[in-house]
Amino acid sequence: MTDATLTLQDVSVARGGKQVVDRVCAALPGGAVTAICGPNGAGKSTLIGAIAGVAVHHGAIRWDGRNLDRTDVAFMPQCVAIRSTLTVLEVVLLGRLDRLGWTLREADLAAAGDALAALGLTHLAERRINTLSGGQQQLVLLAQRLMRKPRILLLDEPTSALDLNRQLLVFDMLASYARENQALVLVALHDLSLAARYASMLLLLRQGTLMGSGHPAEVLRAETIRAVYDVEAEVLHSSGGHPVIAPLHASTECPLRFGGERPPVYHAEM
Numbered sequence: 001m002t003d004a005t006l007t008l009q010d011v012s013v014a015r016g017g018k019q020v021v022d023r024v025c026a027a028l029p030g031g032a033v034t035a036i037c038g039p040n041g042a043g044k045s046t047l048i049g050a051i052a053g054v055a056v057h058h059g060a061i062r063w064d065g066r067n068l069d070r071t072d073v074a075f076m077p078q079c080v081a082i083r084s085t086l087t088v089l090e091v092v093l094l095g096r097l098d099r100l101g102w103t104l105r106e107a108d109l110a111a112a113g114d115a116l117a118a119l120g121l122t123h124l125a126e127r128r129i130n131t132l133s134g135g136q137q138q139l140v141l142l143a144q145r146l147m148r149k150p151r152i153l154l155l156d157e158p159t160s161a162l163d164l165n166r167q168l169l170v171f172d173m174l175a176s177y178a179r180e181n182q183a184l185v186l187v188a189l190h191d192l193s194l195a196a197r198y199a200s201m202l203l204l205l206r207q208g209t210l211m212g213s214g215h216p217a218e219v220l221r222a223e224t225i226r227a228v229y230d231v232e233a234e235v236l237h238s239s240g241g242h243p244v245i246a247p248l249h250a251s252t253e254c255p256l257r258f259g260g261e262r263p264p265v266y267h268a269e270m
Contacts (some may be wrong), residue, residue: 002054002157003029003030003031004030004063004064004151004182004184005028005029005030005064005185006028006030006051006059006061006062006143006152006184006186006261007026007027007028007060007061007062007063007065008024008025008027008028008051008060008062009057009059009061009136010023010024010025010056010058010059010060011024011025011047011050011058011060011061012058012059013022013043013044013046013047013050013055013058013208014047014055014058015224019131019208020043020046020208021043021046021047021050021057021129021205021208022043022207022208022209022269024047024059024203024205024210025210026210026213027202028119028184028186029184029185029200030064030178030182030183031178031179031182031184032178032184032185032199032201032219033171033174033175033178033180033185033186033187033197033198033199033200034177034184034185034186034187034199034201034202034203034204035186035187035188035189035198035199035200035201035203035206035216036048036186036187036188036189036202037176037189037190037192037203037204037205038211038228039193039206039228039229039230040088040206040229041207042205042206043179043205043208043216044080044156044188044205044206045077045156045188045251045254046185046208047152047205048075048155048156048186049075050074050152051068051073051152051166051186052073053068053070053073053075054075054077058125060113060216063151063152068152070144070201072150072151072152073150073151073152073153073154074095074145074146074148074150074152074153074154075154076141076142076153076154076155076156076158077156078157078160078188079155079184080086082129082130082137083130084129085128085129085130086128086129086132087125087126087128087129088116088121088124088125088126088127088128088129088132088140089112089116089125089126090113090127090138091140091141092112092116092140092143092144092147092190093108093109093112093142093146093174094144095112095115095144095145095146095147095148095193096108096111096147096148102217109251111147111216112143112147112199113125113209115143115144115146115147117148118143118173119140119142119143119169119170119173120139120166120169120182120228121136121139121140121143124136124140125141126219127150131165131229133163135161135163135166136158137161138158138160138162139162139166139170139176142158142170146177147175149181150183151181151184152183152184153177153178153183153184153185153186154173154185154186155174155185155187155188155190156187156188157189157190158170158187159171159194160190161174162166162193162223167194171194171197171198173199174187174198178228187199192220192225192243192245192260193242193243193244193245195209195216196216196217196220196242196244196245197214197240197242198241200215200220201213201214201216201262202214202216202220204219204224204228206228209253211224211227211228212224212228216242216243217243220235220243221235222234224233225245230250230251231247231248231249231250231251232247232248232249232250232251233245233246233247233248234246
């Protein structure tokens, strides 16, 4: 199986008469991690929502040259209010709800166990999900999405509640998942250094407009960061050759502004 490509052709999303995402064009390769970065209100969550099919959009979204089949896609939004009292194992099994029958198959239990083990959650399998910390809940919901073995995994700030160690472990796992399954892992992130370390392609958005796309080493330049973030920054390099962004100071010409895009809250009733 060869790696497929997710093609975005003039993808736009309007809300309240305003273009939140404006004619984004990109070709995102399977078998790797792609990161979408940009300041608050840039349109990151909206673009991922359009690909996931939860935001009405104009333009074409194709996977491997055909219209996107939603069964290929697993989506994990940024804000999820969990009210469920199901156990962690039960929540993960819901990732295969469309395949589950009246009785659980050994294969489904084994797949759930593998997903929990991959994220270090085996010891929490019998805990009620509403008793876990925010970071633990985030990992459980990621395990649930992985249960489906999606060809396209859409993640909006999937490590926002995790400590540094777990952020690295999760992205190591996501990079391996993409390679081993010829899948596209598309992640919205604020951490440019983390994106540069793990993504083979980076999209930079500002006010819904694509300001740059390509390999992180090509996109993450001081002048581009200034144009997108209104921040003066130095672009250093780690021992592994990855760009590391060192912010120096905010632009004095850019007063603090509130508002812009707010990601929707998805209630996980489960």
